[in-house]
Amino acid sequence: MIVGTSGLVLNEKLLFEHSDAGRKGYSLTPLDVPAADLPDGLCREEIAGFPELSEVDVVRHFTRLSTWNYGVDSGFYPLGSCTMKYNPKVNELAARLPGLADVHPATPDHLAQGTLAMMYELQTMLAEISGFAAVSVQPAAGAHGELAGMLTVRAWHEAQGSKRRKVLIPDTAHGTNPATAALAGYEVVPIASEGVLTLEEVEAHMTDEVAALMVTNPNTLGLFETNIAAICELVHARGGLVYCDGANLNALLGIARPGDMGIDVMHFNLHKTFATPHGGGGPGSGPVGVSAALAPFLPGPRVVRDGEAFRFVGTQESVGRMLAFHGNFGIMLRAFAYIRSMGAAGLKHATEMAVLNANYVRARLEGGYHLPYATRSLHEVVFSDRDLPNDCHTLDVAKRLIDYGYHPPTIYFPLVVKGAIMIEPTETESQETLDEFCDAMLAIAKEAEMSPDLLHAAPVRTRTRRLDETAAARQPRLRWEER
Numbered sequence: 001m002i003v004g005t006s007g008l009v010l011n012e013k014l015l016f017e018h019s020d021a022g023r024k025g026y027s028l029t030p031l032d033v034p035a036a037d038l039p040d041g042l043c044r045e046e047i048a049g050f051p052e053l054s055e056v057d058v059v060r061h062f063t064r065l066s067t068w069n070y071g072v073d074s075g076f077y078p079l080g081s082c083t084m085k086y087n088p089k090v091n092e093l094a095a096r097l098p099g100l101a102d103v104h105p106a107t108p109d110h111l112a113q114g115t116l117a118m119m120y121e122l123q124t125m126l127a128e129i130s131g132f133a134a135v136s137v138q139p140a141a142g143a144h145g146e147l148a149g150m151l152t153v154r155a156w157h158e159a160q161g162s163k164r165r166k167v168l169i170p171d172t173a174h175g176t177n178p179a180t181a182a183l184a185g186y187e188v189v190p191i192a193s194e195g196v197l198t199l200e201e202v203e204a205h206m207t208d209e210v211a212a213l214m215v216t217n218p219n220t221l222g223l224f225e226t227n228i229a230a231i232c233e234l235v236h237a238r239g240g241l242v243y244c245d246g247a248n249l250n251a252l253l254g255i256a257r258p259g260d261m262g263i264d265v266m267h268f269n270l271h272k273t274f275a276t277p278h279g280g281g282g283p284g285s286g287p288v289g290v291s292a293a294l295a296p297f298l299p300g301p302r303v304v305r306d307g308e309a310f311r312f313v314g315t316q317e318s319v320g321r322m323l324a325f326h327g328n329f330g331i332m333l334r335a336f337a338y339i340r341s342m343g344a345a346g347l348k349h350a351t352e353m354a355v356l357n358a359n360y361v362r363a364r365l366e367g368g369y370h371l372p373y374a375t376r377s378l379h380e381v382v383f384s385d386r387d388l389p390n391d392c393h394t395l396d397v398a399k400r401l402i403d404y405g406y407h408p409p410t411i412y413f414p415l416v417v418k419g420a421i422m423i424e425p426t427e428t429e430s431q432e433t434l435d436e437f438c439d440a441m442l443a444i445a446k447e448a449e450m451s452p453d454l455l456h457a458a459p460v461r462t463r464t465r466r467l468d469e470t471a472a473a474r475q476p477r478l479r480w481e482e483r
């Protein structure tokens with residue numbers, strides 16, 4: 001254990017380094033089968049090489065580490081695009097109810113009616129919220145929902161006998177969009193935006209080889225695609241479909257419905273828009289909503305209602321299963337509990353507050369940081385490091401924010417903004433919290449002028465100083481000792 005002058009534990013040894021031969025955390029009763037009776041493949045002489053520790057050693061190690069975590073329950077977490085919104089605890093409670101949490105995915109439909117009813121109601125509520133005719137809740141993440149949606153697009157085109165092979169993707173789309181289109185077998189055609197997409201740009205590229213336009217709305221600049229209805233009409237008139245990345249639906253909930261704008265397919269990120277921790281690879285859920293014409297092609301089976309009963313049904317035209325069983329049920333439960341506890345008026349209010357908070361941050365930071373797009377933001381706002389002096393850059397600001405006690409915003413994304421600083425405050429933050437954060441951001445902009453070395457060295461108040469993130473990504477050392 002490394003202890004600093006303040007008595008703070010500066011670092012934590014690995015479990016392997018804590019290990020002491022012969023220590024035990026748990027003792028198994030001896031096998032009553034003689035080793036000779038066990039198949040050879042199950043026996044070995046050599047020791048597996050696991051660390052040897054007592055139970056309390058292990059508990060303390062992990063408890064200490066857990067106190068180092070920064071989470072939305074411990075502080076403001078303005079990670080743009082990831083929507084690190086506070087998750088009301090009532091949703092966690094609902095997700096842990098044993099009758100729902102413990103149900104086996106292979107339980108026959110007639111013994112899982114409550115579970116199926118919840119899934120059916122969620123499908124119905126999501127369809128109502130977004131303006132689509134049908135929803136499949138099967139996909140297990142946003143990007144997975146995108147793939148489900150683009151496979152649905154492909155199946156629809158193939159059913160029309162169409163061989164279209166291109167997908168138009170604006171430069172403000174989320175990075176998963178081109179990856180998804182390529183994975184679904186399409187050639188990606190990047191198109192330029194002017195903050196928002198113009199009708200002229202779409203028109204210039206919309207040939208009879210184009211299967212779909214894939215657009216993130218609001219886009220990754222936090223801007224609403226104001227031309228979307230006219231763009232949908234144009235794409236439809238030329239035989240294409242419009243896919244909407246709906247992961248930013250938390251900016252539209254209760255106010256506008258993508259289905260009403262002419263969108264044909266959209267995925268939701270339940271873990272951004274509704275309530276579930278998102279980030280660090282946590283479990284997600286990416287339901288897909290579609291217009292009536294595409295409904296038969298959705299992934300299945302989906303839950304249908306038969307009088308008072310619920311059951312799973314597949315269709316002949318369906319693109320099939322996106323994963324074993326029925327999706328990330330715990331995440332669906334949290335979203336369901338969130339929607340039910342908020343109600344229609346509550347969802348709308350949350351959207352208004354999310355947009356208000358982002359615009360408040362925008363107004364407060366506008367003088368201190370360069371704002372590349374003048375258009376009014378929705379739920380998130382993107383600044384850049386263009387005007388920072390003394391060779392100070394976005395990474396320095398992010399690292400210095402850690403010294404001020406904040407999780408940094410998303411940086412260097414979206415790619416259309418050089419040195420992007422993408423802030424998404426979310427709806428739950430009070431004015432005091434936003435003011436404290438903005439004060440810290442403005443103080444850092446001043447430091448860039450007065451004491452740039454501090455920014456270049458940051459973070460300086462943490463257990464570990466600035467790490468080489470490139471080396472960590474390119475040459476990860478995943479073993480505790482080289483062998």
Ligand SMILES: Cc1ncc(COP(=O)(O)O)c(C=O)c1O
Pocket residue numbers: 081082141142143144174176216245247248269272284285286
């Ligand atoms: C706009 C947008 N689209 C797609 C995704 C991908 O979602 P997931 O990380 O669940 O795959 C995200 C993730 O944050 C997103 O912000």
